Amino acid sequence: MNGEMLSSIHNAFKILREFSQDDPELGVIELSRRTGLSKSSVSRIVQTLCKEHVLQKNIDTRKYRLWLTAFELGSVVYHELEVCRVGLPVLKKMMESTPGVIQLVVYDRGSIVFLLKLPEDDEAQIFNSMGVRVPCHCTASGKILLAFQDELEINRVLKEKMKSYTKKTITTGEQLSIELQKIKQTGYALSREEFKIGVSSVAVPVYDDLNRVIAAINVTRPTQLLSSAEIDNVLKEMKYCSRLITERVGIKLSNSQRRQILAAKVTNRWRI
Known part of the structure; x- marks a missing residue:
């Protein structure tokens, strides 16, 4: 792919990113001003x-708006993130019996993105919010999601430079590799002040019907409120909620197919 084509693709995305709910229609002059393109x-x-x-041109206003192909592409993402829609009521119910900040998290190329955060009050601002992206090596949810990636992706991340956020942050591939092996054996991950001093978290995976890890449930608390005994109690509730989300978000399989997969692959998913 030559440089001119790459530049055109880059400029096309610059233009598309200017459309939003606040600005659903934009004209050529406005797009030129915003993007710096002629x-x-x-x-063109x-x-x-x-x-x-x-895009589609509005004949009346002579401006442009996102159209069907954009909608189709967005729909693909929406369905992939159906876990968010399904997970919200489950996590709201979990919040009634589980103190702390509860988050639903997904993996993306060596980082994690927070999709849901409960509760969403001002007092919880020290914790990561929806849409925030964080490197995977320094949080419980990041480590649990990385542990279940394929070997090529894990090895790629292990070779990257790892930023230190506190004195307890894992910063070498060797350390992280050992941690990931432990996580795969136990089925959960912990972060003890690895990202923020005074803050600890515990995370468990969420699966789909093909035994793929598609998200993680994360509970974050001040470190003094997450003792070993408390972790055991929290894990029971988290694994129960993980199972509920998995049962409701799965891909479209026949009942017989689902039973076969569950029997063959996930017997010990939510062991306590």
């Missing part, structure tokens, strides 16, 4: 995007 370049790109049905 009006001729913007005009939006015409191409219109041909692919990524």
Whole structure:
């Protein structure tokens, strides 16, 4: 792929990112001003995007808006994140009996992204919020999600430089590799002030019907409120909620297929 084509793709994404709920329609002049691209370049790109049905021109306003292809691509992401929709009521129920900040987290290329956070009050601002991206090596949810990636991805992350956030942060591939092996054996992960001093967390995986880890449930508390005895109690509730989410979010399989997979692969998923 030559440099000119790469530049065009990059500029197309710059244009697409300008559309939002606040600005659903934008004209060529406005897009040019926002992106720093010339009006001729913007005009050429939006015409191409219109041909692919990524954008549509409003004849009345002469402005452009996202159209069907953008919707179709977004729908793919939406369905992948159905775990978020299914997980919300489960985690709300969990919050009634589990003190602390409860989060639903997904993995993305060596980092984690927080999808849900309960409760969402001002007092919990010291904890990570929805949409925040954090390296996976320094949190419980990050380590549990990394532990269940394929070997190529794990090895890639182990070779990367790891930032130190506190004196307790794991910063070498050798240390992290040992931790990941332990996590795979126990089925849960802990972070004791590895990301923030005074804050600890515990995380368990969420599976789909094919035994793939698709997310993690994370409970974060001040360190003094997460003793070993408390961890045992929290884990029981977390694994129960993980099982509920898995049962409700699974891919579309027949009952017989689901029973076969569950019997063959997930007998010990939620062992306490």
